Amino acid sequence: MRRILPLLMALSVPVVVLAQTALPPAPYADTQLEDPALEKKAHDLMLTIRCVTCQSQSIADSNASMASDLRSEIRMRIKGGEDPEAIRRWLIERYGDWISYAPSADPILWPLWAAPILLLLAGGALVATRLKRRGNA
Incomplete structure (x- = not known):
């Protein structure tokens, strides 16, 4: 068994070298x-x-x-x-x-494009109502 193990290890080295996946670039x-x-x-x-x-x-x-x-x-x-x-x-x-x-700009994507604008408007409306409440209190 001691003699077979070094032989198996020596045979496995060429297998690893041949297992490269990167191909050289095409000539064109x-x-x-x-x-x-x-x-x-x-x-x-x-x-x-x-x-x-x-x-x-x-x-x-x-x-x-x-x-x-x-x-x-x-x-x-x-x-x-x-x-x-x-x-x-x-x-x-x-x-x-x-x-x-x-x-x-396909029509199916319009909600995606409109979402940031709608969120900014909603945030602005929320800030405006909070400031209005704070001013009345």
Whole structure:
């Protein structure tokens, strides 16, 4: 048994080394477009798309491999002549509204947009009634 344990340990080292999950970046990753106007369009769109992995950075600022893939996809679509807003809609369709830093104004979200205003009005009314009572007392 004493001889088998070192042998098992020696055999387990290569298994751990082979179990890496990080893949090297693709050769086309983050290759900028030749046309500066198209690259600017792509970069402007990338600044408004949230990284799915990092969740607190835009894909333009993120080093995650998913962000790199999305940057490449955006560049390929813009190079193909697709409109940035169409690309944004495609990304939102694929990943949900959360991926876009530009908030939408869909009617279903109006209560969410109105809630802070209503709370401020209610707080102002509460303060006004308290001050009025204090003045009468």
